[in-house]
Amino acid sequence: MALAMVNVTASVLDWASSYFDAPTRAVVFGVPIDGHLVVEALLVVVILFQLTRKSYKPPKKPLTEKEIDELCDDWVPEPLTPQITEDMTYEPPTLESAAGPHAIVNGKEVVNFASANYLGLVGNEKITDSCVGALEKYGVGSCGPRGFYGTIDVHLDCEQKIAKFLGTPDSILYSYGISTIFSVIPAFCKKGDIIVADEGVHWAVQNGLYLSRSTVVYFKHNDMKSLENKLEEVTRRSKHPEKVRRYIVVEAIYQNSGQIAPLDEIVRLKEKYRFRIILDESHSFGVLGNSGRGLADHCGVPIEKIDIITAGMGNALATDGGFCTGSVRVVDHQRLSSSGYVFSASLPPYLASAAIAAVDYLEENPSVLSKLRTNIATLFNELSDVPGLVLASHILSPIVFLKLKKSTGTGKTDIDLLDSIAKQALEEDSVLIATTKRSSLDKCKLPIGLRLFVSASHSESDLLKAAASLKRVAALVIS
Amino acid sequence: MVRLPYTTALTTLFSYGLLFVFGQLRDFFRKLLGWIRKPKDQLKGYAPICLGLEDFYVRRLYLRIQDCFGRPIASAPDSWFDVVERCSNDNNKTLHRTEKTSRCLNLGSYNYLGFAAADEYCTPRVIQSLKEYSASTCSTRVEGGTTKLHVELEELVARFVGKEAAILFGMGYVTNSALIPCIIGKGGLIISDSLNHNSIVNGARGSGATVRVFQHNTPSHLEEVLREQIAEGQPRTHRPWKKIIVIVEGIYSMEGELCKLPEIIAVCKKYKAYTYLDEAHSIGAVGKSGRGVCELLGVDPADVDIMMGTFTKSFGSCGGYIAASKEIIQYLKFSCPAHLYATSMSPPAVQQVISAIKVILGEDGSSRGAQKLARIRENSNFFRSELQKMGFEVLGDNDSPVMPIMLYNPAKIPAFSRECLRQNVAVVTVAFPATPLLLARARICISASHTREDLIKALEVISKVGDLIGVKYFPAEPPKHLNQGHNKLE
Numbered sequence: 001m002a003l004a005m006v007n008v009t010a011s012v013l014d015w016a017s018s019y020f021d022a023p024t025r026a027v028v029f030g031v032p033i034d035g036h037l038v039v040e041a042l043l044v045v046v047i048l049f050q051l052t053r054k055s056y057k058p059p060k061k062p063l064t065e066k067e068i069d070e071l072c073d074d075w076v077p078e079p080l081t082p083q084i085t086e087d088m089t090y091e092p093p094t095l096e097s098a099a100g101p102h103a104i105v106n107g108k109e110v111v112n113f114a115s116a117n118y119l120g121l122v123g124n125e126k127i128t129d130s131c132v133g134a135l136e137k138y139g140v141g142s143c144g145p146r147g148f149y150g151t152i153d154v155h156l157d158c159e160q161k162i163a164k165f166l167g168t169p170d171s172i173l174y175s176y177g178i179s180t181i182f183s184v185i186p187a188f189c190k191k192g193d194i195i196v197a198d199e200g201v202h203w204a205v206q207n208g209l210y211l212s213r214s215t216v217v218y219f220k221h222n223d224m225k226s227l228e229n230k231l232e233e234v235t236r237r238s239k240h241p242e243k244v245r246r247y248i249v250v251e252a253i254y255q256n257s258g259q260i261a262p263l264d265e266i267v268r269l270k271e272k273y274r275f276r277i278i279l280d281e282s283h284s285f286g287v288l289g290n291s292g293r294g295l296a297d298h299c300g301v302p303i304e305k306i307d308i309i310t311a312g313m314g315n316a317l318a319t320d321g322g323f324c325t326g327s328v329r330v331v332d333h334q335r336l337s338s339s340g341y342v343f344s345a346s347l348p349p350y351l352a353s354a355a356i357a358a359v360d361y362l363e364e365n366p367s368v369l370s371k372l373r374t375n376i377a378t379l380f381n382e383l384s385d386v387p388g389l390v391l392a393s394h395i396l397s398p399i400v401f402l403k404l405k406k407s408t409g410t411g412k413t414d415i416d417l418l419d420s421i422a423k424q425a426l427e428e429d430s431v432l433i434a435t436t437k438r439s440s441l442d443k444c445k446l447p448i449g450l451r452l453f454v455s456a457s458h459s460e461s462d463l464l465k466a467a468a469s470l471k472r473v474a475a476l477v478i479s
Numbered sequence: 480m481v482r483l484p485y486t487t488a489l490t491t492l493f494s495y496g497l498l499f500v501f502g503q504l505r506d507f508f509r510k511l512l513g514w515i516r517k518p519k520d521q522l523k524g525y526a527p528i529c530l531g532l533e534d535f536y537v538r539r540l541y542l543r544i545q546d547c548f549g550r551p552i553a554s555a556p557d558s559w560f561d562v563v564e565r566c567s568n569d570n571n572k573t574l575h576r577t578e579k580t581s582r583c584l585n586l587g588s589y590n591y592l593g594f595a596a597a598d599e600y601c602t603p604r605v606i607q608s609l610k611e612y613s614a615s616t617c618s619t620r621v622e623g624g625t626t627k628l629h630v631e632l633e634e635l636v637a638r639f640v641g642k643e644a645a646i647l648f649g650m651g652y653v654t655n656s657a658l659i660p661c662i663i664g665k666g667g668l669i670i671s672d673s674l675n676h677n678s679i680v681n682g683a684r685g686s687g688a689t690v691r692v693f694q695h696n697t698p699s700h701l702e703e704v705l706r707e708q709i710a711e712g713q714p715r716t717h718r719p720w721k722k723i724i725v726i727v728e729g730i731y732s733m734e735g736e737l738c739k740l741p742e743i744i745a746v747c748k749k750y751k752a753y754t755y756l757d758e759a760h761s762i763g764a765v766g767k768s769g770r771g772v773c774e775l776l777g778v779d780p781a782d783v784d785i786m787m788g789t790f791t792k793s794f795g796s797c798g799g800y801i802a803a804s805k806e807i808i809q810y811l812k813f814s815c816p817a818h819l820y821a822t823s824m825s826p827p828a829v830q831q832v833i834s835a836i837k838v839i840l841g842e843d844g845s846s847r848g849a850q851k852l853a854r855i856r857e858n859s860n861f862f863r864s865e866l867q868k869m870g871f872e873v874l875g876d877n878d879s880p881v882m883p884i885m886l887y888n889p890a891k892i893p894a895f896s897r898e899c900l901r902q903n904v905a906v907v908t909v910a911f912p913a914t915p916l917l918l919a920r921a922r923i924c925i926s927a928s929h930t931r932e933d934l935i936k937a938l939e940v941i942s943k944v945g946d947l948i949g950v951k952y953f954p955a956e957p958p959k960h961l962n963q964g965h966n967k968l969e
Contacts, residue, residue, distance in 0.1 A: 063710055067710070068706050068707075068709075068710045071709055071710045072705075072706060072709045072710070072750055075709050075719055075720070075751065076751070077720070077721070077722040077723060077751050077752070077753070078721045078722045080662055080722065080753055080784060080785075080807060081662060081806060081807050081810035081811075082810065084806050084809050084810060087813075088809055088810060088812075088813040089809065090621070090812075090813070092620060092621045092622065092623075092624075092625045093623065093625070094625050094626065094627055094630060095612075095616070095623060095624075095625065095626045095627070096626070096627055097611065097612070098611065098612050098613040098616075099612075099613070099615075099616040099617055099618055099623055099624070100613070103623070112623060114618055114622040114623030115616060115617040115618040115622075115623045115624070116617045116618060117617045122613045122615070122616075122617060123613045127613075127614065128609060128610060128613065128614070131609055131614050131827070132606055132609065135597070135602060135605060135606060135609070135827070136597055136602065136606075137554070137555065137597075138554070138555045138556075138596075139555045139556075139557075139594070139595050139596045139597055139598070139602070139795055140594075140601075140605060140795055140796045140797070140827065140828055140831040141594075141595065141790070141791055141794075141795045141796045141797050141828070141831070142556065142791075142797075143556040143588040143589045143590045143595045143791065143792070143795065144556060144587065144588045144589055146549060147548045147549050148548070148587050148588075148907045149550060149552055149556060149560075149562075149585065149587045149588050149905060149907070150556075150588070151549055151550065151551040151552070152551065152552055152553070152556075153551055153552070153553045153563060153576075155551075156551055156576065175650055175797065176649055176650035176652075176653055176821065176822075177821060177822050178653065178817070178820060178821045178822075179650055179652060179653050182656075188528065190533075202820060203816045203820050204816075204820065204821075207656075207657075207685060207816070210685060211681060211684060211685055241526070242526055243526055243530065244526055245525075245526045245528070246526075274525055276525065312822070314615055314617055314822035315617060318613070318614065318615050318617055319614055319615050319825075320614075320615050320649065320822055320825050329528060330528065333528055333529060333534075335549070336537055336541065339652075339677050339678075339681060340652055342677075343652060343676065343677040343678060344650065344651065344652040344678070345589075345651065345789075345791040345797060347797075348796070348797050348825070348828060350609075350614065350827065351614060351615075351825060354614045354615075432623055434618075434621075434622035434623065437621050437622075437819045438819075439661075439814050439815065439816040439819050439820070440661075440814045441660055441661065441814070441816055442816065451622075453617075453618075
């Protein structure tokens with residue numbers, strides 16, 4: 001059997017090879033047709049046939065109307081907001097008077113450390129008079145965006161005043177404090193640009209960074225070594241340095257920790273690596289420096305070296321709104337491409353005139369700054385030995401930040417502990433203190449704590465009272 | 480809807496094309512001169528703030544007509560105001576204020592109920608609250624910035640709008656852009672009208688949810704988009720959506736149209752989507768008692784999940800609010816960043832809104848509120864019908880106080896604006912990028928403080944200017960006496 005198979009295969013092979021090895025059968029157009037050319041021609045034909053056949057795809061069947069109806073009926077949405085839990089029902093204390101150093105809460109007079117009224121301008125006579133004049137002349141609102149008859153002469157006066165005070169060529173006013181920074185950043189940073197930001201920046205800056213769609217790299221909070229490493233890394237990886245804009249975003253006084261940014265070091269790094277600086281001076285304008293001109297004055301850096309400075313006016317200047325200042329090019333660019341400026345109504349004129357009066361006051365009375373500094377130093381001293389809490393802010397920062405020495409374990413219990421300290425301080429000792437609240441959208445990971453905003457109009461007895469109360473309550477609660 | 484005739488479209492395109500060509504020519508010379516003159520040393524190594532193409536529109540088109548925008552005023556934005564004159568000595572590149580002002584009729588400010596200037600009921604109370612609470616609380620709402628006024632206003636707004644609870648914010652723009660990320664995130668779907676305001680677009684983008692757009696004011700297209708999206712699910716994974724929110728506005732500020740609210744609510748209910756209504760321009764201005772589009776179109780406020788509005792337009796103040804059910808407002812007070820981090824609304828501004836709402840509701844003891852509401856409705860309808868009779872192409876629905884007049888050609892924009900200003904009527908002209916490129920328009924905002932004579936004067940001026948420029952695209956009706964048969968409302 002096997003032999004017969006072998007014989008048959010041998011004879012087939014002989015027959016096949018005789019064909020292939022046969023001498024030239026014909027000459028077509030001068031090309032001799034050998035046997036193997038037939039096989040190659042067949043191969044080519046088979047290949048072409050396979051290529052021209054459509055590959056198998058399962059047929060596409062779009063959903064029928066009935067199926068879509070069924071899917072729509074089956075779909076169940078989540079509730080719009082999650083279930084309300086116990087800690088969501090927090091009711092803040094309601095003030096019944098102005099938010100000065102002494103305020104009235106629930107009929108009782110309390111010492112107020114929860115308002116960022118650094119220069120004590122809340123309730124100032126001159127500012128109130130200028131507001132009353134503006135209210136009688138212009139009404140309350142400005143009824144229009146800046147491009148459509150919402151520009152009132154007080155806005156232009158205020159912009160010039162701030163620019164002159166700081167020593168920059170020009171400035172631009174925004175109608176709300178937090179909208180300033182999250183409109184400025186997307187106006188200058190677009191997709192493809194590089195931003196190096198501090199990881200402790202507050203929510204408005206984070207939102208601006210997200211909306212700008214640029215590449216964002218975070219460095220460790222207030223750590224210059226980490227900043228230098230990140231700058232080095234980013235510069236090495238950058239492909240088109242001429243077309244890509246690069247920014248460093250920092251705050252002068254961080255409201256999440258009370259630290260102060262070392263501006264001279266940052267300017268040195270910026271010049272070495274060719275970055276631009278965006279500096280948010282919300283809590284340092286009117287506070288730092290010999291004349292209150294902010295961080296540049298305090299560190300002795302010429303103001304031209306900082307490209308963009310933004311600040312909210314809801315703190316030292318005791319009014320509302322914000323401004324941004326820099327070179328003429330920087331400011332003009334924002335008038336058409338900053339969304340919070342173009343698409344929103346302008347600042348109410350009485351708040352702009354309050355800002356002008358506040359800057360005038362600061363220029364005429366620079367002694368209020370030394371009073372503020374003395375108050376901060378006194379409070380800092382007194383609070384250095386509170387049981388269970390440790391000071392985490394800079395010694396010159398008007399935001400005195402106390403964090404827990406040892407965390408209780410989870411974030412939630414920490415918050416509860418701090419809330420109970422603040423509650424007891426308010427109810428038993430009539431001292432109003434704020435705890436940091438973090439929104440679920442906030443990506444900042446710095447520890448939470450208690451914040452005291454020191455004002456130049458606090459008297460020494462107020463400071464001592466607050467320190468004594470904190471020491472007493474903390475000893476009770478954290479034990 | 481806008482019907483653009485062919486000849487107008489061709490001439491507009493031609494004009495823009497010409498401007499573009501000239502702009503490119505000038506840019507070429509600018510580049511040439513830039514090579515010849517050496518760059519300043521400080522800027523070496525830094526990328527420019529704006530690369531050449533990014534601000535082409537600003538440098539070559541906008542700067543030519545810059546004097547039509549951003550005109551400063553020197554008095555309250557009431558029905559008549561003082562416009563500051565500006566001069567330029569470098570061909571409109573920079574403008575400088577002069578000391579001169581001219582008294583003009585105000586057809587541009589958002590002053591629907593006439594609360595813009597000092598008011599006899601509101602202003603004394605505002606000054607009182609200023610002396611009591613000072614201009615700012617310097618603090619956020621959760622720390623030390625909540626005053627009795629804020630609590631009172633939240634209750635009043637909730638009562639006025641017809642919802643259970645409300646929350647206040649200091650700025651209308653921030654209300655939208657900080658709120659939408661709170662209620663929806665990744666895995667959710669936002670379906671918004673194609674002509675929604677920039678604050679809504681920013682809020683939607685900042686939330687991380689997928690955004691889809693439906694044709695302006697077309698409930699049938701909305702239904703199509705909803706069906707398709709629910710059936711498809713999330714992009715790429717096809718998992719079902721976590722939630723769907725549909726965002727519409729009450730009155731669209733560039734069209735003057737009212738939203739087709741009853742149909743849209745019906746569609747959303749059928750497909751279990753949540754609705755968000757932005758009443759920035761319609762609250763206080765439309766409806767029999769000023770309660771907005773819900774009242775005007777007969778929609779129950781309980782059917783809309785979240786109602787948002789601003790106080791800038793009809794109440795003469797600043798800030799915004801959200802009105803919804805108690806649970807939603809409780810959650811927002813706990814997690815909305817604008818509530819936790821932003822300075823609370825200035826107390827005098829809060830008092831202004833409280834007084835304005837009391838006037839509108841008639842709780843101040845007079846009938847001024849009802850008079851104002853009737854007057855703005857009469858004024859808007861009268862003005863719109865007269866303009867249409869003259870042959871202008873006017874957009875918008877009846878009862879809406881916003882009326883855009885179509886201009887189309889880029890050269891007519893500054894011509895209309897400057898000519899009207901010369902005759903002491905101040906109008907607002909809007910072009911690209913706030914509107915589509917070919918559809919430039921002049922937008923008129925009527926106020927309850929305009930008297931019949933003011934409107935007649937405005938109509939005369941606009942008619943004359945319209946004839947001069949050639950914007951009467953439709954045939955005019957034969958002229959009638961405008962004073963005939965209308966009595967003045969006091």
